[in-house]
Amino acid sequence: MNRELRRAALEALLAVEPDEKLAAVTSLARVASEPDPSLELAEPPGVPGRPDRPVLVAPGAVASRAVATDEGRAALLHALAHIEFNAVNLALDAVWRFPAMPRAYYFDWLRVAAEEALHFRLLCERLATLDRVYGDFPAHDGLWEMARKTAGDVLARMALVPRTLEARGLDASPQVRAKFAAAGDVASAAVVDVILRDEIDHVAIGNRWFAFLCGERGVPVGATYERLCREHAAPRLRGPLNLAARRAAGFSEEELAAMARIRLES
Numbered sequence: 001m002n003r004e005l006r007r008a009a010l011e012a013l014l015a016v017e018p019d020e021k022l023a024a025v026t027s028l029a030r031v032a033s034e035p036d037p038s039l040e041l042a043e044p045p046g047v048p049g050r051p052d053r054p055v056l057v058a059p060g061a062v063a064s065r066a067v068a069t070d071e072g073r074a075a076l077l078h079a080l081a082h083i084e085f086n087a088v089n090l091a092l093d094a095v096w097r098f099p100a101m102p103r104a105y106y107f108d109w110l111r112v113a114a115e116e117a118l119h120f121r122l123l124c125e126r127l128a129t130l131d132r133v134y135g136d137f138p139a140h141d142g143l144w145e146m147a148r149k150t151a152g153d154v155l156a157r158m159a160l161v162p163r164t165l166e167a168r169g170l171d172a173s174p175q176v177r178a179k180f181a182a183a184g185d186v187a188s189a190a191v192v193d194v195i196l197r198d199e200i201d202h203v204a205i206g207n208r209w210f211a212f213l214c215g216e217r218g219v220p221v222g223a224t225y226e227r228l229c230r231e232h233a234a235p236r237l238r239g240p241l242n243l244a245a246r247r248a249a250g251f252s253e254e255e256l257a258a259m260a261r262i263r264l265e266s
Contacts, residue, residue: 005035005106009095009113016049018085018120018134025088025117028110035106037099043151048089048144053135054082062140067179074130075137076179077188081123082139083169084195087116087202090147090161098154101209108205115198122191129187142235149232155213159228162206168238169199170245196245203249222255 003011008031012024062079065072091113095106124134146165150156173196180189214221228234237259246256 003031004033004039005110006039006041006096006099009092009110010041010044010047012113013089013092013096014044014046014049016046017051018124021049021088022117022121025092025113029114035095035103037101037103037106040099041096043097048093048147050085050089051135054078054137054139056141057138059140059142062138067183070130073180073183073185073188074127074132076176077123077127077130078132078134078137079139080176080192080195081120081127081134083143084116084120084123085134086143087166088113088120090143091116093147094154094157094161097151098157101154102212105209108209112202112205115202119191119195119198122194126188126191146232146234155210155217155224156228156232158206158210158213159225160232160234162203163210163225164229164234166199166206167203167246167249167251168235170196170203170249171238171240171242173199173245174242200245200248203246207250222258 005028008028012021012028015021015024063075065075067073067076091109094109095113098105120134127133127136143161143165146160147157150160173192177189177192177196180186180192210225211221214224241256241259243256247253251259
């Protein structure tokens with residue numbers, strides 16, 4: 001019997017082991033029925049489900065290693081895998097947590113969860129070539145910390161996770177790809193290409209639903225975004241900006257100009 005989509009997404013989110021979670025995400029489209037936007041689900045203990053490893057440390061305590069070495073490449077691949085594992089959880093959380101959204105919203109984030117799961121799998125395959133597995137290096141919890149901050153409002157979630165944190169990944173991708181390429185790791189560089197292609201669409205989904213919600217609530221996009229960044233202490237904008245990717249993800253020229261000014265003033 002098919003399970004209601006949002007409830008099934010919560011079950012997948014609670015899965016602890018990566019293989020179990022990826023299998024649950026893969027089965028969602030097959031076993032889940034239409035979402036019920038009216039369903040009010042209480043948050044159970046154990047959100048998000050994740051394994052005992054990696055050990056979570058403060059962001060500044062995550063070691064940086066030279067990518068020219070196998071150990072350094074493994075550390076970078078692991079950091080990317082951790083981001084993608086969190087991204088799976090974030091997409092599933094967006095599905096179950098927020099009621100009263102249009103049907104398309106839930107299916108958008110279900111697709112994002114499946115694509116993030118693929119990214120995680122590809123990165124783990126690259127780690128395996130270096131005799132490493134997910135959990136071998138410490139990691140930080142910055143992405144999920146923002147999920148906690150925005151758990152009470154879908155508008156804030158759309159503003160500050162896909163539109164802010166994931167958009168930072170668009171900016172970082174060219175440099176990350178260049179590091180792998182310079183180290184002669186063309187296979188890992190190709191995985192970064194796949195991730196960037198998909199993440200442009202994921203950020204675009206966040207932009208689209210943020211604009212939709214601003215319109216529904218009758219609030220301005222730009223001023224509302226700036227207010228939410230202040231209220232939730234969003235990370236400061238870094239550079240250089242990947243303008244082509246951000247344009248493809250739906251950021252307006254006005255927004256990009258404002259971001260450039262922020263960079264110059266910071």
